[in-house]
Amino acid sequence: MKPAPFDYLRAGNLDEALATLAEHGSEARIIAGGQSLLPMLNMRLAKPAVLVDIMGVAGLGEVRREGEIIVVPAGVRQAALLQRPGLASEQPLLAAALPWLGHYQTRARGTVCGSAAHADPSAEIPLCLVALAGEVRLRSRRKRRVLKAADFFAGMMVTGKADDELIEAVAFPAARPGTGYAFNEVARRHGDFAIVGCAAMVEAGQIHLAVAGVADKPERRSWPRLDGSALDDALNAFAWELDAREDLHASARLRRDLVRTLGRRTIEEAGRCLA
Amino acid sequence: MKAEIISWTGQSVERVEDAALLTGRGRFIDDLGTRPGTLHAAILRSPHAHADILSIETETAAALPGVVAIVTGRDLAKLTTPMVAGLKIAAENWPMALERVRYVGEPVAIAVAESRYLAEDALDAIEVAYKPLKTVVDPVASMGEGAPVLHEKAGANLVSDRRFRYGEPEAAFAAAAHTISVSVAYPRNTGAPMETFGVVADYDPHEDVYDILANFQGPFSIHTVLARALKVPGNRLRLRMPPDSGGSFGVKQGVAPYAVLIGVAARIAGRPVKWIEDRLEHLGAAVAATNRVTALKAAVSAEGCISALDWDQIEDCGAYPRAPEPATLYRMHGNMTGAYDIRHVAMRNRVVLTNKAPTGLVRGFGGPQVYFALERLMQRIAVELQLDPLDVIRRNLIPAGAFPYRTATGALYDSGDYQAAVEQAVAGRLAELEQRRDAARAAGKRYGIGFAAAVEPSVSNMGYITTVLTAEERRKAGPKNGAQATATVSIDPVGSVSVHVASTPQGQGHRTVLAQVVADIFGLPHRDIRVVADLDTGKDAWSIASGNYSSRFAAAVAGAAHLAAIRLRDKLALIAADQLKAESTQIGFAGGAVFAKGNPDKTIPFGRVAALCHWAPALLPDGVDQTIRETAFWTPPQLTAPSEGDEINSSLCHGFIFDMAGVEVDPANGKARIDRYVTMHDCGRVLHPGMVEGQIRGGFAQALGATFYEELAYAEDGAFLTGTLADYLLPTATETPDIEILHIETPSPFTQLGTKGVGEGNCMSTPVCLANAVADALGVSEINLPLTPARLAALAAGPEPAQPETGRAVVPAARPGDRSLRGEGEARVAAAPAAIWAMLLDVDTLASIIPGCHGVEKLSDTHFKADVTLGVGPVKGRYKAEIKLSNLDEPRAATLTGSVSGALGTGGGSGRVTLTPDGAGGTVIGYAYEAAVGGKVAAIGGRLLDGAAKAIIGQFFAALARKASPGKPGLLARLFGRRA
């Protein structure tokens, strides 16, 4: 299990990285934390011609605020975001979801943007981006553009990012007053990809629930403040709409069940945070 | 009884092994240097479960820089013979495929190069043409009419069918008040040691000697298999084992075929060759425990007393009956009645072959499969007769005074007090457990209690496997029995003591225990004894039973070391008696001195007596030959060959386990929480409590994996699905609960130290104990492993809330085990059906719309070949594709059948495409497909496939729509794929 040959560019700045992407397109791959890419290289599932390491690029390593937006640039490791002082009040959903992301050891290397770029439908970062209606900031040598999270994630490991683009940052809206957040997940083992992950955001007049692990990308629905059987019905409809996957780790039925039960529990927890 | 004063033995001293392992100074196979010029091997493996090999093109690979040799099955066959199997059948058992592959992961070619990286590059350049064949993965189906036969020479997949009868089972069933039965499909799992296989081989053409270093664990009966396969006498296969091995759990017996492969690779390359198995290879093709289909019936009285058992076992050994199989099926033969006094047994044992990896030793070795059925049966008896499950166990246990106890099937249970063990385990604990259950149930929780009693056999009789033969066949083959253990104790010229054993430890701490045992004989500190446990068959004492399996260390090997040390000590006592002018019977050894008992003046330092033989042999008293080295061989007389009536004492020692668990199942998410787990052991005398505890905890954790997480899963078509540790799930610290461990000690009268094995018991008792608790919690009768969330939720859940009426297609239920990809969709295109039809049959159009297409070749009007790059995200591979159109209904419908093959695996599928006029000059293209994939991608990226198929098919139709109505992408009204 050894990678096929590739060139390696330790980019000193973004322009170098973007020029290489422009030159090689899909044959070039960005490497940051490497936690998703390296296994694919070792298994030779991926055989890029050139790897572009962006961890040496200045200015990508610090989380920053832009008003009510938490901007996480491409060099920020998952552990750094989790350890950000005040994260639990700044955005409680991230504080609740990040400990579920892999393990202590992989969070220390893996980046937030790398997880978004990998676009695993069970992963926590894409789920949070979709739940919070965050955005993905893309950049190529030609231009910068911003995609809403819901438009960025297109399917299993498929995103709206073009081959010559890289994710410069992802942006999560900070917690808003009068809004409750909650996160829950069921996985085979602690640290595994979710069978179902639920992220809920409850506001005065609205409920938002995003679900990972069920469809081929995280999906969010919004409803007015339903409860009782109306909420059950809404969740049941959502569960069926997601066209749940059947795989080795869970049945489609269990996934639908979890949308109904874990989804409801998560919404209720978010509602209690609000109260 | 033995006279010596025990001091070190029985203490949990710190292990001598640990400091090196903790500081990175271990000497595992891949930590040892190799000779300059050593090459590296990588193995190309079959992506197909069953296929004929049409051709293997190796020229391109062989010409790559750094590549020294490419070895195929044909090259192998010139230098070796097929490996001898445990069954005398006509199937040829080669370690690498010749004309046909029979399981995914079967070796097909070896690339030998200057580095592992270059060797893997070479694998990518080897092209193999396969003709896929029908596959069979289910053991019952493999015996059915029309099942593809794996080995035509063998005539059928059913390669052994033996019936046994002990006592009067028919009469017992006829007389019984009740017949109660269970049926079990026990899944495949494996030991998954953290270190994979490794082999470094060299060949000397002048002496015709293979020198092979491998982290093999024994049994060394396999040495004879290897020497025969390599066509050399035993003395020309020097097999060496590294000092450390990263766990085995039986599995490293499976290194054996690779010793042949890498040996031959070294011979062909003319240089030493090293191969370290990677994890994907290991999970897919190393060693699996057998999966087994069992139907077990009991003749039971109204009180729950069992008078007879009727076993029907169908054992699946995978694609080749690889030695020592079918040992998994026969290892437990003597103890098929478990801990119970049951005098009548009927048994049918069948061995079948299927398109899955070959099986072999895995911790528990046959025990998990047997006890899962037997202890599920005990619970079912209680449930069906409305008896207390513990009472049913108690009523049937072998009475305490009955030992040594001869079972109906021939085992001689050495010692035990099962009643005392059970009563000590439940005392106080069961009442508390029942309270916890009642409280949980009162709160609406699903909580259950499970029990399991098991007899844990250890020190295998090397003759048990011959029970698979008829008495007549055994007579012809000659008797096989016993279990030679060996140990050497030696004294050097300064009088320090060394021990060498052929136990090939895999991390258990043999060196520490042997130091304790031998130190006590000589009255020395245990740290003064130096133990070496790496084995070299070229110069060390060994025999066929040597190695690390059937929990034989404490009972057999430590006993042999004890024996060798006593022989030396007794001779030293004669020397000391001579020197001290005392009676030899009055000589004592303690505190580093040799002394005459009761006479404190008469003392000599141990080293002085011990070294005498080197420096002044003339002073040896009469009757003492030498005191330099003593090698003891020990085989217990109780291990006799199978009787004419097929009774077999399959193991020397029989420990006892009684387990009790409280488990809560959350029906909402299908997760089980172990609330309490108590495990009571009687493994005879305990030599090192810390290590015994380690064996129990480690065995429990593996059993936990087997219960809830682990399965080597195959699709119906033989695709292997659990090729990574992200799909073959091992329990971690967050899943593994603490357990309560209890002991009673009834020393074995048959072993030198009173010891019995303890390493495998929980792999036998724990899965069924937990399953019994889950069955009790959920009130279900049939339950199979692994107890995944989906399986538990399905057992616990009621009917599902209905799919709301939305006009969407109803989601059909998937067949269990069916991992094929299905989807359907439609695309609306602004061109008439006739135009679309023409496009689908046109080479240039196809070339432009097939995703990633590098070119299409037209073989006929309806048959195309294409070269494509397919991928999702960064996962990309180049494939050769074939597309055929059939059932043409121009211009309304056609069936598209396609297949792809490439380094990442294979895929095939078919779909019906329909073209319907949309009434506005356009066409609605409808499609429904069913596809299946195999090879690497199926094994390691199962989750990826749905998305890939959907994306690629989506891309195809999107491109078709674009091509049909250029400039009007908006007309692509609806495009969705859906998976059943």
Added chain:
Amino acid sequence: MPRLSAATRHRVGFTLNGKPVSVEAEPRLLATDALRHDIGATGTHVGCEHGVCGACTILIDGAPARACLTLAVQLEGREVTTVEGLAPAQDRLSVLQAAFRRHHALQCGFCTAGILISLDAFLREQPEPSEQELREVVGGHLCRCTGYTPIIAAAVEAAALLRRESQTIAQTIALESLDV
């Protein structure tokens, strides 16, 4: 910086357990292979090469990393710690290593290096860990021998001993400063 071409080896210099080292590495060379086979630091083991088992965990600039998911070229200029760097002297064990030995927290010892590395890093970050936190850290590793219980027990004990040690040092420093 120039692009490192696939076909040639490039000098990569870094600090290993406090000492400067260098290897000649193709871009694709994994850090595991560079450490083990080029430098000879074979204490870091390879169990899966896809980042799951944790046997190859090392510290890069003090933070844990799977060496099998790290390229040798990514080590350029970094401070790397492996199991060989944990003991205070050749013939001694660290507090954590000694606790592992006392508790029989290893059997075959193949996974042990990675677990020691993770716990070493975590106990620096969090000197007063809960048992659950330790379980989650060890949860990033696979051990097939021990059933984990003794590993957790060793980690709990080592954490307590290390706290006592650092308190003693703190007290000694305080006393010394009083003396001055």
